[in-house]
Amino acid sequence: MLNSLWMASRQPRPAPLPDPQELADPQELADPQELADPQELAEQKKLPEQDKPNGQEEPEGRKGQAEPPRKDPQEKGAPIEPKQGEQNAPPSPNPVQVADSADAKEPMAKEPGAKNPKPGEPPVAEAPAPAAPLRYVTLGSIDAQSSYRQLVTLTSQGAAVRRIELANPRYRDLQDRTGYLGHLECTDDPAGGARPRAVGQGTPAAAAGLLSGDRIVAAGVKQQETIQTTADLHRVLAGTKPGQTLSLKIEREGSEPFACSVTLGRRPLEVVRPEAENVLLWADKLPRGFVDEPSFLLTLQQIDQDELDLKAEGQGLEELERVTLRSSQWEIIKQDDTSVTFRRQLPDRQCEILKRYQLASVPTEQQANQDFPAYSLKLEIEIRNLAGEAREVAYRLDGPNGLPVEGWWYANKIGRSWGASGLRDVVARSDGGDTVQFSPAKVIDDTVPPLEGNPLAYVGVDAQYFAAMMLPEKKSLDEHWISETQTILIGPKPKARSPQRRYANVSCRLISKTYRLEPGDSLQHAYRIFAGPKRTELLAQYQASGNPQYNLSNLQYYGWFTGVAKAMLWILHFFYSIVGNYGLSIILLTVLVRGCMFPISRKQAASMAKMQELKPEMDRLKEKYKGDMQKQSQATQELYRKYKINPMAGCLPMVIQLPIFVGLYRSLMVDVELRQAPLLSESIRWCSNLAAPDMFFDWSSFMPDFVTSGVGILGLGPYLNVLPLVTISLFLLQQKMFMPEAANEQAAMQQKIMKYMMIFMGLMFFKVAAGLCLYFIASSSWGIAERKLIPSTQTPNSTTGSAPESSSQAVTKRDTPGRTASRNGKAQGKRRAKRKR
Numbered sequence: 018m019l020n021s022l023w024m025a026s027r028q029p030r031p032a033p034l035p036d037p038q039e040l041a042d043p044q045e046l047a048d049p050q051e052l053a054d055p056q057e058l059a060e061q062k063k064l065p066e067q068d069k070p071n072g073q074e075e076p077e078g079r080k081g082q083a084e085p086p087r088k089d090p091q092e093k094g095a096p097i098e099p100k101q102g103e104q105n106a107p108p109s110p111n112p113v114q115v116a117d118s119a120d121a122k123e124p125m126a127k128e129p130g131a132k133n134p135k136p137g138e139p140p141v142a143e144a145p146a147p148a149a150p151l152r153y154v155t156l157g158s159i160d161a162q163s164s165y166r167q168l169v170t171l172t173s174q175g176a177a178v179r180r181i182e183l184a185n186p187r188y189r190d191l192q193d194r195t196g197y198l199g200h201l202e203c204t205d206d207p208a209g210g211a212r213p214r215a216v217g218q219g220t221p222a223a224a225a226g227l228l229s230g231d232r233i234v235a236a237g238v239k240q241q242e243t244i245q246t247t248a249d250l251h252r253v254l255a256g257t258k259p260g261q262t263l264s265l266k267i268e269r270e271g272s273e274p275f276a277c278s279v280t281l282g283r284r285p286l287e288v289v290r291p292e293a294e295n296v297l298l299w300a301d302k303l304p305r306g307f308v309d310e311p312s313f314l315l316t317l318q319q320i321d322q323d324e325l326d327l328k329a330e331g332q333g334l335e336e337l338e339r340v341t342l343r344s345s346q347w348e349i350i351k352q353d354d355t356s357v358t359f360r361r362q363l364p365d366r367q368c369e370i371l372k373r374y375q376l377a378s379v380p381t382e383q384q385a386n387q388d389f390p391a392y393s394l395k396l397e398i399e400i401r402n403l404a405g406e407a408r409e410v411a412y413r414l415d416g417p418n419g420l421p422v423e424g425w426w427y428a429n430k431i432g433r434s435w436g437a438s439g440l441r442d443v444v445a446r447s448d449g450g451d452t453v454q455f456s457p458a459k460v461i462d463d464t465v466p467p468l469e470g471n472p473l474a475y476v477g478v479d480a481q482y483f484a485a486m487m488l489p490e491k492k493s494l495d496e497h498w499i500s501e502t503q504t505i506l507i508g509p510k511p512k513a514r515s516p517q518r519r520y521a522n523v524s525c526r527l528i529s530k531t532y533r534l535e536p537g538d539s540l541q542h543a544y545r546i547f548a549g550p551k552r553t554e555l556l557a558q559y560q561a562s563g564n565p566q567y568n569l570s571n572l573q574y575y576g577w578f579t580g581v582a583k584a585m586l587w588i589l590h591f592f593y594s595i596v597g598n599y600g601l602s603i604i605l606l607t608v609l610v611r612g613c614m615f616p617i618s619r620k621q622a623a624s625m626a627k628m629q630e631l632k633p634e635m636d637r638l639k640e641k642y643k644g645d646m647q648k649q650s651q652a653t654q655e656l657y658r659k660y661k662i663n664p665m666a667g668c669l670p671m672v673i674q675l676p677i678f679v680g681l682y683r684s685l686m687v688d689v690e691l692r693q694a695p696l697l698s699e700s701i702r703w704c705s706n707l708a709a710p711d712m713f714f715d716w717s718s719f720m721p722d723f724v725t726s727g728v729g730i731l732g733l734g735p736y737l738n739v740l741p742l743v744t745i746s747l748f749l750l751q752q753k754m755f756m757p758e759a760a761n762e763q764a765a766m767q768q769k770i771m772k773y774m775m776i777f778m779g780l781m782f783f784k785v786a787a788g789l790c791l792y793f794i795a796s797s798s799w800g801i802a803e804r805k806l807i808p809s810t811q812t813p814n815s816t817t818g819s820a821p822e823s824s825s826q827a828v829t830k831r832d833t834p835g836r837t838a839s840r841n842g843k844a845q846g847k848r849r850a851k852r853k854r
Contacts, residue, residue, distance in 0.1 A: 164380075227267065745782060
């Protein structure tokens with residue numbers, strides 16, 4: 018039933034690609050020769066952001082030909098000669114391992130078109146070499162049974178990281194529920210078809226035998242469609258679902274065209290991915306001036322007397338003259354399954370830079386250990402001085418960006434300060450200091466001072482359930498590599514009061530100290546990059562310089578009620594180990610809490626029953642003291658004292674449950690195990706994530722934008738949620754069934770206000786996690802059943818059918834002792850007469 022209802026609802030709208038006409042001048046964003054074809058972008062405008070090309074590969078007809086000189090953005094109108102030593106090797110489906118001729122202690126191997134300089138002489142370029150083509154490299158695997166926890170895709174543009182996908186099936190993309198073939202980074206072939214440039218191990222594409230460099234000419238599930246461009250492949254994939262079989266027609270160089278079948282999977286969670294895919298989750302197009310930067314870009318901060326201005330306005334995309342490390346193509350000089358080495362030569366600066374990435378693997382005996390520290394990538398940086406004299410150099414290294422923004426319309430994250438946190442915060446810690454957290458709003462407003470002074474322990478970007486952190490690999494923590502750590506905004510600045518200020522793409526920037534390099538010397542630094550889920554046992558193993566006091570475990574921050582939140586998590590995990598479902602675990606937690614509070618709630622129910630039985634007497638008091646509210650209140654209080662009724666007893670269970678409610682709320686916000694935990698099954702969208710709203714029906718096609726935006730109290734989001742409506746309905750039912758009649762006008766007004774407050778609470782509860790609604794539904798159902806099963810408590814006079822004596826009458830009797838004694842004497846005489854008879 019639920020599955021059929023969901024299938025009848027509208028699927029989430031695929032994220033469109035930007036209109037090239039609305040982007041800024043391409044020269045402001047990247048090299049024009051490295052931009053995607055505008056026609057290709059226009060054709061992909063309404064397709065999901067899967068396999069978007071980041072650049073255009075060199076056509077077959079131009080391979081091996083020299084390109085015309087390009088203009089450097091720093092020198093307007095001044096041509097830059099092609100760099101010496103860059104080889105234009107054509108891409109291969111299986112990249113051939115190249116011998117590493119760049120050892121730190123040995124001279125460079127002779128490159129074609131270049132002469133090795135004599136000591137004291139700068140290198141002389143005999144013939145300019147063409148620019149290297151854009152290439153992609155994959156490390157690791159997405160297969161959960163492999164020796165890797167990650168699949169990392171790197172780009173030769175800036176020798177940077179483009180994607181980091183997690184292999185654990187517990188971490189899947191929550192937004193994209195179309196079939197996953199793999200992020201192939203396809204490009205259009207001049208003869209028609211789409212050519213993959215990256216086929217990661219463990220992906221459905223790799224399992225089907227697809228290779229980098231193949232040409233996909235047809236694809237389809239029920240019927241194959243001709244593939245002329247990458248946009249055609251995206252359109253076919255947009256109509257698929259996980260588990261379906263996709264038929265492909267492949268053309269491979271040196272062989273006849275052949276067909277193959279691919280079983281599509283579920284898209285994995287990407288800790289790092291192109292930010293354009295995040296932006297198009299909430300926007301129809303990319304904003305003007307958008308810059309999609311990969312992670313861990315490097316450039317020179319200083320070389321001799323030339324130095325970049327740290328306080329310059331802008332996003333820090335500038336580089337020194339004749340230094341093009343961020344946007345240029347680096348050559349790959351060595352590659353295997355777990356590592357790759359990039360090299361970039363700067364002949365005009367008489368130096369070369371190397372970046373080496375190495376992915377951690379899992380030993381066979383640790384395959385079942387989910388907390389083995391293999392969610393890490395090692396980045397090694399080497400700067401070599403090829404001049405015949407000493408040089409002074411410093412580098413600038415950008416951190417990770419493009420972290421997940423899932424739940425951008427409902428999610429909340431706990432901050433360490435009074436200021437509101439965002440969905441992606443910069444977190445850092447230095448030697449001798451505490452962990453500091455900076456929200457995107459503070460980074461946008463430029464109110465975060467640079468971190469200086471003490472040596473850096475770690476820094477990075479912290480999302481709700483995942484993080485990407487950089488830990489300098491130093492022998493001791495007190496070694497001082499970094500002179501300054503900055504927080505940076507990547508992309509255009511959001512407008513004031515814009516909701517995008519909460520989830521802006523922020524990152525960190527490390528400015529190294531200035532080092533003096535003698536001729537032939539090199540500067541070598543290494544960083545351990547953690548990119549994975551925030552699990553306590555896993556984070557504790559990532560320590561700065563081996564110091565256990567400076568590990569990443571405090572990334573899991575619960576704020577107030579930390580002890581209660583951890584206790585709730587321990588109980589939930591215990592129940593989960595028994596029943597295997599977190600939805601049932603939350604219900605069992607509710608039963609445990611309400612069972613412990615049963616003695617208190619029983620007294621509350623008895624007190625409420627007495628108040629209902631005294632209603633006739635309270636009505637008489639209201640009638641008698643209709644014009645005197647003070648006497649009416651005093652008489653009512655005397656009535657409560659006579660029958661031992663506590664009108665505030667109903668608030669006690671709510672006060673006791675408040676810490677439990679907050680603890681469960683914080684647990685759902687922090688614990689990654691509750692993310693993607695379904696109530697019934699992951700095969701249906703409804704309630705497939707207890708840490709998010711239940712998302713019963715997608716109404717974004719007909720609801721106004723101010724509702725679907727998720728901003729403000731009326732921003733309910735793009736989905737109709739059912740569990741919050743059930744929760745509020747039960748609250749109203751309890752109020753109607755058990756709340757006693759108002760004793761006076763003031764109480765009546767308070768009850769009316771509470772009814773209106775329920776409507777306000779319904780708006781506030783509309784976007785809360787389904788697990789929290791489940792707790793309230795179970796708790797309210799328990800309260801209703803408990804009240805119905807507890808027998809009514811009779812007042813002393815209720816058995817005779819007479820109304821209890823009012824406090825006003827008691828006061829009158831006490832004021833006339835003679836009359837009271839006379840009536841007592843008559844009553845005693847009647848009782849003696851009855852006994853004689």
